[in-house]
Amino acid sequence: MSKLAEIERRCADHKLRMTKQRRVLLRVIAQAKDHPDIEKLHRRTRFIDPTVSLATIYRTVRLLEGIGVLQRHEFTAGRSCYEVTPKRHHDHLIDVESGSVIEFRCPEIERLQAEIARRYGYRIIDHRLDIYAAPLQSSRKRQSS
Amino acid sequence: MSKLAEIERRCADHKLRMTKQRRVLLRVIAQAKDHPDIEKLHRRTRFIDPTVSLATIYRTVRLLEGIGVLQRHEFTAGRSCYEVTPKRHHDHLIDVESGSVIEFRCPEIERLQAEIARRYGYRIIDHRLDIYAAPLQSSRKRQSS
């Protein structure tokens, strides 16, 4: 099942009406390989259908976050960006020079977090681990390790 | 050396002028036991000296962040809050019911992060680990474990 079809099914499950604007936005979201912010989503959506308004992007993204289709991040202060909620959780390493984002998993860190929460008498609802880092060989082509 | 005196010294080191408004704000900052946002800082400062303006809070907080006296956090979207940069780094567990914040340290997690960054060819500039959690016995007095 394609990512797009899967998202559309989840929208249907939640009784969201499939308008033409939403169809376009969902397509943009499903195709995104990065973590676009609202402005990017709007631009990409408009490229396909210039009539889609900014307000609709905001409203729809908010809905999608509400039903768990999208996940919001705040890599830079005062501006949210989004990704389709991944099947398996991952955290993010943000390249402070290029702004690009690397996704990584570390079950060991997850385990330690749960342990910490438990120690204080809590259960984890959510967590966010963002690593801001600079390439070891700055401003050069990076060689593969 | 008191926390306040220490902060004032660091301001002097950076050639910041010690105005009456700053003196009051620094006192508020040094006394804070929580992670106040701009509005709280303004309110507390005004309580001591009602003439201090919001713009001054913003400008001074920004300066203080710049010289490393303050650290900014974004526990809730679209609103920054601050704490005096701690001597030893720690992360945060946010109680999603009360909004209160628990500070914790986990060197093991730090180590794993550094390892991850290195694996991808990066060195860590900064990182943020916020755990959002609910108390195990919700809405009750928590007993010590």
Next chain:
DNA sequence: ATAAATGCAAAATCTTTGCTGTTCG
């Protein structure tokens, strides 16, 4: 048919900034 969704513009929030007058050093 009707409840939901859209577009537009206005409003709401949070933060920054231009300007003028004041103050620290």
Next chain:
DNA sequence: CGAACAGCAAAGATTTTGCATTTAT
């Protein structure tokens, strides 16, 4: 004295919302 700082109000930036109209089911 001169550069830095303060207050105020206006401007920016991002996000939300009221309202009239359109659309999916």
